[in-house]
Amino acid sequence: MKNSELSPTLTQYSPSSPDHRKPASLGPSGIDSSRSTSFLSKRRNRCVLLLSIVAIVVAAQTITTLLNCAPPGPEHTNGLLSLFTKPGPRLCADLPVSPDHWLLTNANAQAFVDIPHLAPLHPGDTVCVRVILPARKPNVTMIYAPFPNAPWDSVLLDMVGSTGVSVPVDLSPVARIESTIKDSVHIYEADVVLRDVGKYRPQGFIEFRDAQWNPEGRLLPATYKPEPLLISDVLEVEVVDSAESPFSLARYMDLPLCAESSPEGRWVSIGDLPFDASTMPSDNHNKVWLPYNCRLQYITYKEFAQCLVQKYPSVHLFGDSNIRRAMKKITTLGKWCSTQDERNTTGCVCEDYREPFDRFDVGKREVLVNIDPINGGMEASNNATRKSVIRMRKWEGLIEGSNEPWWKAFEPSGRPDPQIAVISLTNWDAAFSTRAFFAQELSRLLNLVDTTYSNATEIIVRTGQYYCCRSDDSSWKRRYSRLRNKLFDKYIIEAFKERFGGARKLSIWDVASLMEHQPFAARNESVVCNSNHVRSEIVDIENQLLFNYMCN
Template identity: 45%
Template sequence: MIPFNTSVLPLPDNLGRVWMPYKCRLQRISYADFAKCAIEKYPRMHWYGDSNLRRVMKKISTLGEWCSTEEDQNGNACRCEDYTVPFERFSIHARDTFLDLDPVTGGNTLAGETDYARVPENKTRFAIFKMEGLTERNMPPWDARFQNGLVKKFGEPNAAIVSLVNWDAAFNSYEYFASQVKLLIGYLEDTYPVTTKLIIRTGQYHCCFSDQTRTARKYSQLRNGYFNDMHVGMIKEALGDRYSVSVWDVASLAQRRPLVGRQESTQCYSNHVRSEVVEVENQVLFNALCN
C-alpha cells in the first residue's frame, strides 16, 4: 500500500506498475499543464527523432487522448505499429513538422504559415525533424538541415531534444555511429547558443536476444546499451561544461520493468513500446522540464 495519494503519481503502465525512481519524486503533470509550462519556459522547441518520437507527439498533440481507452490500447497501433493509421493532427510522413501547442486545443500543424520562426501568442511552437538516426538511410542526409541556416529559418529554441540509437544500433557499426555523433556535436555547437537546453533521448530498450525478423536489424540488449552509453557520454563530455545537457533515459525505464514487460519489445519488430509506456516516458520528460 502506497502511504500517500496515488493521484499525484504518474499513471501506471499496462502491467499496473508506476515508475518511481529513487533520485527524484515524479508528479503527475497533465498534458494541458505541460503545454502551459512550455508556453512559459519553452515557447520554441526543436525535436529530432524517429517513429518513437512520432508516438510521443501523438500523445502530446491530442493532450493525452491518443490511445487513451482500453479498447484502443489493445489494438496494434497502440501496442506496436501505428505507421499506417491516419492521424489528423499532423502528417506522419513529413520530414519537417511544425506544431503550435496550447492547453485547450492541443497541437495542430500549421496551415498557411510562412514565418516558421514566429511563435503565436499563448502557444508554444514545436519544430519536429524526422531522422532515421545518424544513418545513411536519411533522405536527404541528416546533416543537410544543419547546413541550411536552421536557426535562421526556424528560430532559436529554448530546448532541443535529440533522439538517437534506434536506427543506428539497428543498421550501423559502433565505429560509424561514433564518427557521426562527433559530427553531430559540432553541428549542435555551431547551431545553438549555450542558452538552449539540450536533451538527449536514449534509444529504446531491447530485450533478450538479437532481432530475427525480415528487417535483419542488429538489435540486442547489450548492443543497444553500448550505443546509448557511448553517444550520451560523448555529448555530455563535449558540451556539458557549457550547455545544460540532460538525458531522457527511456531505456532504463523499460529495463526495470518485469520480465513480461521487457519481453514486449520482442513482439514488435519496430521496437516500439506500448502507448501506456509512452505515457510514462512523457511523464519523465514533463517532470524534467517543468517540475
C-alpha cells in the same frame, strides 16, 4: 586506618590441594594462578580442537571440489565466512575473486552466479554480484568481436526482490588478461545498490557468447539461444527495514518534486502503495514508476502545454518513430490511445505508422506544431497564432543511405534558437551502422549542434529504447541486441558530456531505464513488436519524466 584494613588479604582454598585448608597460591591480581592455568589450558585446547575441525571441513570440501571438478559455490563458504565477517555493505573491490575461479573449464563446471558476501543490508547499501563463465575449447569459426573494452559475453541478470522490485545488474569484466581472451575464463561483477526492503535473489541467463551480441558490418544477427546460469538457492540477500530509510514508500509523498530528467527509481504495484495513486499513469500491469530521491507528480498534457507557452516558446525534436508516438500524446492532450479498448489495438501496442492521424502529417520529414493548452497541437499554417512551436524533425539516426541526409536538419532556417533541443539516437544507429561509421557521424553531429545553437539552448539527449530477449529475425535483420544498444547509448552520452558538459546545459532523458527495471515477464512482451516500440502506457510515463524535468 591501616592499609591492611583497606585491602584485606584474599584467601582461597583449592579443593584439589592435598591440604584444602592451606591457601592456594594467588596471582598478582588475587586470582588463583593454578585455576587460571587450568582454565587457559582448557580454553586453548578447545580452540585448537575447533580450528582443527574447521581445517578438516575446509580440506574435505576442497578435496571434494577438486575431485568433482565443480565450482566452489557459496553454499561451501558463506556459512563459514559469516563467522569471521561483519555484516554490512561490501564492494567487489573489497572481495578478491577466488583463485580457483580462474582455473575452471567448461568440461568441469557450469556458468554460475556468486554473491561473495551475503550479510543483511540496510536500504541504500551495496552488494557485490559476480558471474563466472568457465573457459571453453577454442572456437575458430566465430568471427564476431566486441567493442574495445567491452565483454565477450552478454549476460542479463537482475536482483529480484520479494516485493516484486527488479534491479538490473550492470556487469563489467574483472580487470584481468583473461577477460580479453575469447575462450578463457570470463568473470563479470557489479556493485548493486538495493534500496527497497525485502529479500533479493539473482535471476538471469547468458544471452550471447563469443561477442555474438555485436553483429558489426556485414554480419547478421546471431540466433537468440539463451543459456542458463547456475544460481544456488542460498544466494539470497536481505535488505532489512529501517525507520531512517529515505527510500521508504511511506515517505515518498514528502520527497521534493523531480527536477532531473532521469531519476533512478523502481516499479511498484499500485496495490502496495500507502497513498492514493489514482492520478498517476500506470503500465499495463498496474505498476507505477516511483523515483527514489524525488517525487514524480502527474502533469497533465494541458498543464504541459501551458508550461510550454509560458517557458518554452520554441522546442526542437530530432528523432524517429518513438518521438512521433510521444508527439501523438502531446498534440492530442493525452487522448491518443487513452481508452481501455484503444490500448490493446495494434497502433497503441506497437505499430502506429499507418493509422490515420489529423494533428500533423506523420509522413513528413519536418513539421512545425503549434501548441496551446486549449487545442493541444496542430501542424502550423501560415496564419496560425504561434504560442509555442515544436519543430519535429524525423530522421533515421545518423545512418548512411537514409532517404535524406541527416545533416540537412541543421541547415540554416532563419528561425530563432530554441530553448531546448531534444536529440534521439541509437535505435537506427545500432541497427544499421558500424561503430566506426557512427563515431565519425556523431563527431560531425556534435560540431553541427555547436555551430547551430548558441550556448543558451539546452540539449536533451534521449536514449534509445530498451531492447531485450530476442534477435531481429525479420526481413530487416536489424543488428539490435540488449548490450549493443546499451553500449551505443553509453558512447553517445559520454561524447555529449565531453563536448558540452561545461559549456551548456545538458541533460539525459533515459527512457531505456524504465523498461530495463521492469520484471522480466513485462520486458518479454516486447518480442511481439518488431519496431521495438513501447506500449502507449509506457509512452505516457516516458513523457512524464520529460514534463517533470521541464516544468517543475
